[in-house]
Amino acid sequence: MIRMKRCSLSGITTCLLNLLFMVVLGEHGGGHSCPESRCGNIDIRFPFRIRGRQPVYCGYPGFELSCMEGNHTMLQFPNSLELYVQSIDYISQVIDAVDPQGCFARQLHNFNLSASHFQLQGSNDKYNYTLFNCSSSEIPHYRFDCLSTPAYNIYIFSSDESIYDIDLLSCTKMYDLVSVPIDIFDDPLSFQWIEPKCGHCEAKGHRCRLRNNSTECHDTGDASRKPPKKEASRKILIAGITIGFPLLALAVIKIYRVYSLDKIEKEYRVKIERFLDDYRALKPxxxxxxxxxxxxxxxxxxxxxxxxxxxxxxxxxxxxxxxxxxxxxxxxxxxxxxxxxxxxxxxxxxxxxxxxxxxxxxxxxxxxxxYLPNDSLQKFIASADAKNHFLGWERLHRIALGIAKGIEYLHQGCDQRILHFDIKPQNILLDNDFNPKISDFGLAKLCSKDKSAVSMTTARGTIGYIAPEVFSRNFGNVSYKSDVYSFGMLVLEMVGGRKIVDDTAGDGEQIYFPEWIYNLLDEGEDLRVHIEEEGDAKIAKKLAVVGLWCIQWNPGERPSMKTVVQMLEGGGENLEKPPNPFGSSAATQKMSANVTRRPVLKLKELATISEAE
CATH class of the missing domain: 3.30.200.20 (Phosphorylase Kinase; domain 1)
Incomplete structure (x- = not known):
């Protein structure tokens, strides 16, 4: 039974091809389909085969011969040593060979039988020799004729022999031959092979063949064992069909996989290129x-x-x-x-x-x-009554949360805390998906994370969004809570849908929407700004509560941006009502049923106190 080695998925095709070879070898590798061949006067049969003339299964690995020009049979050893074959004794398993140039000494530097199936027949005694090139000296009995020329003589001496009585003054040492069998200088050389053992088959008049990765004898005279040609052809056809279909399927699968991998590789390359473009853009x-x-x-x-x-x-x-x-x-x-x-x-x-x-x-x-194609947030909250610009409460909530996360990163995500000092709708840009991005860091300031306050010589920011302490130290020290105040004003403007201060009111009065929003929440009234569903009312109320917490006049009462993010990510049901940030302001007018009418309030004026810093 033919055994197939366990194959990995990537080598299935190779395994099937090997299986096909073994099937064919099983049917035709026994010598019947490998008739004896000749090269010159040399009979070639198993374990030898003629390279390029007989299939590989006709011979044993390492016993390939070449039939050269002039019908010379060439035996090539693994170390590039090449000899002409004179005769092959299949019973004794001995092959006689000579050097093609008639001077084997020229190839002694390549002589190494360790990687071959052959060993030199004869004495096992080995000696060390030294070769000398002597231009004019003549030393009897030591001249190596095949290496010598009319211009110089080559002499060989046993390295163990005393040569003090020999004149070598005009000689030059060439090289040493170490551990060389004495039979190496015989002509021809006789090599013997041990494996495969087929001599006993030859002695009985039988022939040896390779079958199932081992050798066996068969009787050349038993014609009844020779399968008919039609039966052999039928078996070849069956083997071809059996192996062919899986090979075809594997070929289709492999083509598809190559196509898919190529497609995936191209997608990876595009992603990598985009990543590299983005990476290069990270550094201005x-x-x-x-x-x-x-x-x-x-x-x-x-x-x-x-x-x-x-x-x-x-x-x-x-x-x-x-x-x-x-x-x-x-x-x-x-x-x-x-x-x-x-x-x-x-x-x-x-x-x-x-x-x-x-x-x-x-x-x-x-x-x-x-480039951010949707311009700034100011464009979409400039008018509460322009419904074609209204983004919807879900999107407004997502925008507020994104801004909060951006400010939290500035306060906590960098090596040094970055205070923006100019958070306002004009500085919030929107991308294709209306994701907010904080911009304009012209007024920003760096400070250490372990410091609770930052020194400033002048107020910075935009009227309506500046924290009270930035105007005057009577309200406390300037810190990251100043950005929290500006963010609260921005959120309340998103809820109210108009500017924090509306100077378009008549009679010279101004509308202060944060206080108006607080009064509506305090009295339990609906904000009545584009509220269409119950879920929208909850979002509007949550945004209003968060905004009012952020604009507490005492910086210590304002939450950090991390807390703000948590408040926005929560459901809003458990948010506590913030203290009144407006204290003893004048009573507000109640809003009528007409949404276009707004309560009119006096704008708080902050007294700016100069600093001696």
């Missing part, structure tokens, strides 16, 4: 002003103008769009530019806009950001 690149003109097509598409500069749309490649903010040539630009590049070069967060690069080319300075 310095551009020249000429680069900016090329990127923006000579500043063709203007996106908007701000206090410190104008923003243009640009393109780094067909897939990468950017927003280029060209700073005005003003006195404040220096500090804002250094702040922006210094801060954003170390920030990498999904809710913080990415600084792709910058330009500091002479007096020209610019900042290159990732």
């Amino acid at each position: 690149t310095r551009y020249s002003y000429v680069d900016l003109k090329r990127i923006t097509e000579q500043f063709k598409y203007e996106l908007g103008q701000g206090t410190y500069g104008t923003v243009f749309k640009g393109k780094l490649s067909n897939e990468i769009l950017v927003a280029v903010k060209v700073l005005n040539n003003s006195k404040a630009n220096g500090e804002e530019f250094v702040n922006e590049v210094g801060m954003m070069g170390r920030i990498h967060h999904v809710n913080v806009v990415r600084l792709v690069g910058f330009c500091a080319d002479g007096f020209r300075r610019a900042l290159v950001y990732e």
Whole structure:
């Protein structure tokens, strides 16, 4: 029974091919399909075969012969030693061979039978020899004729022999032959093989063959054992069909796998390229002003103008769009530019806009950001009655949560705490999926995480979003809680749908929406701002409660941004009502049924106290 070695999945094809070879060998490897061949006057049969003329199963591994030009039978050993075969005695398992050039000594440096099936027949005595090249000397009995020429003589001496009485002054030592059998100088050389043992078959007039990876004898005169040609052909056909179908199936599977792997590999390459593009973009690149003109097509598409500069749309490649903010040539630009590049070069967060690069080319300075197509949050909360701009309470909640996570990262995720000091809707940009990204770090400030307060010589920020302590130290020290206050004002503006301060009211009065929202919650009234479903009312109330907690005048009463994130991620049912942050303000007017009418309140004015720092 033919045994097949256990094959791995990747080597199944090879295993099946080996199986096919063994099937054919089982039917035809017994000598009947391998008739004896000749090369010159040498009969070639098992264990020998003629390379290129007989199949591999006709011989034993390592017993390949070559039939050379002139019908010379060549025996090649593993170490490139080549000899002509003179005769083969299959009974004694001896092969006689000679050097093709008639001088075997020329190949002595290649002589090594350890890797072959053959061993030199004869004496086992081994000696060491030394060869000398003597140009003019003539030393009887030691001349090696086949190596010598008319110009010089080659002499060989036993290394153990005393040669003090021989004149070697004009000779040069060539090399030593170590542990060489004395029979090596015979002509021809007789080699004997031990395996495979087929001499007993030959002695009986039988022939040896390879079957099932072992040798066996068969009687050459037993014609009844020779299978008919049709039967042999039928078996070959059956073996071919048996093996062919699995091979075909494997070929199809392999082609499909190659195609799939190639497709997957291409997808991996695309992902890697995108990753490398993003990775390179993590570190801001310095551009020249000429680069900016090329990127923006000579500043063709203007996106908007701000206090410190104008923003243009640009393109780094067909897939990468950017927003280029060209700073005005003003006195404040220096500090804002250094702040922006210094801060954003170390920030990498999904809710913080990415600084792709910058330009500091002479007096020209610019900042290159990732392009966010949906503009700023201000665009969508500027009017509570413009329903075509209303984002919906689910999306507003997701935006508020994203902003909170971004600020929490600035406060806790970097080596040093980053205070933004200008959190407002205009500085919250929205991407394709309305994910918020905090931008504009011109007023930002670094401080150590182990410090509870930060020193400031002047107030910074935007009126309506600045924490009281930034105006005056009477309200406490400036700290990361100042960003919490600005975030609370932003959230309340998202809830109210209008600016924190509305100076469009008549009679010279102003509307202060945070206090209006608190009064509505305190009296248990509906916020009545685009509330269509019960779930929307819950979200609006949760956002309002979180916003009111964040704008407590005492910084110590405001939650950290980590707590804010937890409050926004929760259901909102267990949120406690915050204290009244407005204290003894004038009583508010109740809101009428008409949504367009708002309560009118006096705006709180903060007395700014100068610092001696």
